[in-house]
Amino acid sequence: MQPGASAEDVDGVVARVAAAGGEAFVSRGVSRTIIGLVGDVETFSGLNLRAMPGVADVMRVSAPYKLVSRLNHPQMSTVYVGGVPIGPDTFTLIAGPCAVETAQQTLEAAEMAQSAGATLLRGGAYKPRTSPYAFQGLGEDGLKILADVREATGLPIVTEVVDAHDVDLVASYADMLQVGTRNMANFSLLQAVGQCGKPVMLKRGMQATIEEWLMAAEYIAQRGNLDIVLCERGIRTFETATRNTLDVSAVPVAHDLAHLPVIVDPSHSGGRRDLVVPLSRAAIAVGADGIIVDVHPHPEQALCDGPQALVDDDLRALAAAVRQLPPLMGRRPADAATTVS
Numbered sequence: 001m002q003p004g005a006s007a008e009d010v011d012g013v014v015a016r017v018a019a020a021g022g023e024a025f026v027s028r029g030v031s032r033t034i035i036g037l038v039g040d041v042e043t044f045s046g047l048n049l050r051a052m053p054g055v056a057d058v059m060r061v062s063a064p065y066k067l068v069s070r071l072n073h074p075q076m077s078t079v080y081v082g083g084v085p086i087g088p089d090t091f092t093l094i095a096g097p098c099a100v101e102t103a104q105q106t107l108e109a110a111e112m113a114q115s116a117g118a119t120l121l122r123g124g125a126y127k128p129r130t131s132p133y134a135f136q137g138l139g140e141d142g143l144k145i146l147a148d149v150r151e152a153t154g155l156p157i158v159t160e161v162v163d164a165h166d167v168d169l170v171a172s173y174a175d176m177l178q179v180g181t182r183n184m185a186n187f188s189l190l191q192a193v194g195q196c197g198k199p200v201m202l203k204r205g206m207q208a209t210i211e212e213w214l215m216a217a218e219y220i221a222q223r224g225n226l227d228i229v230l231c232e233r234g235i236r237t238f239e240t241a242t243r244n245t246l247d248v249s250a251v252p253v254a255h256d257l258a259h260l261p262v263i264v265d266p267s268h269s270g271g272r273r274d275l276v277v278p279l280s281r282a283a284i285a286v287g288a289d290g291i292i293v294d295v296h297p298h299p300e301q302a303l304c305d306g307p308q309a310l311v312d313d314d315l316r317a318l319a320a321a322v323r324q325l326p327p328l329m330g331r332r333p334a335d336a337a338t339t340v341s
């Protein structure tokens, strides 16, 4: 309330809130009175309280997201992908080609990923390309290749879905569905993956605030799916030296606000092979629950994102970082045999 608000002004607010079915708690300070409201936010926003006599401001103090919020769920969640945990006790390396191109390329990339310590395979069969003229992915043929490579290597599959109509098809092959940065606010897609029965990796929109990202997760949770892993993949800033700017703060901030695991994509954030290992180290140091990294047997021939794909020495350096650093953060490597308390 404004400093000079009268007792009638305060009573007026309390009465209007009570008439709408809410509760109002009045706390009188020396110079100011604050009225705390408990009830349905949507109802309160229709009361036009801000225009009432004596009211200084109306602000929301509780998080607008509920199901993913840590307020009601202080313990951090672990999400299992084909039996592999992603959560607070472990560190999970997800690696593979940006795009599934051929059976041979996908198998070779999966073997590279596995040799570096990856326990989940990434690979896109539906590619959300900025240019409509760029390779759009193999579609269901790509999903079949991924399923064959899972059979050959034992690695569960993480793959992107870009259209709500494809969710059931992708979910019939995948162990985890990925919603990419360009679709973070595609609400019908979020609702569809919320009903798909498989875990979902939700990448942060490249222009989204952390709150918007968590609200997107809430859409998925609201449809009954709480197996959500958040992925920070870099945001757009004024900087042009990197493809995106990795927001390392997002990892501890999201961990503070939500009980969901948070991983980092150092490949799509830096966009450069030489940055992947340093950014991976940063991700581990800020407490990420895992990373998702592009690898390719022949990056110079890649149909998508070759400049950021790891091979040879860079891949070995990544493997060393992922072996050595997570134990310093109290984390164990995550595979299907890892037991989590």
Ligand code: PEP
Pocket (backbone or CB within 6 Å): 098, 124, 128, 179, 180, 181, 182, 203, 233, 265, 268
């Ligand atoms: C990807 O992981 O292949 C991808 C397209 O990522 P993003 O949505 O973060 O650009």
Ligand code: MN
Pocket (backbone or CB within 6 Å): 098, 268, 304, 305
């Ligand atoms: Mn990519």
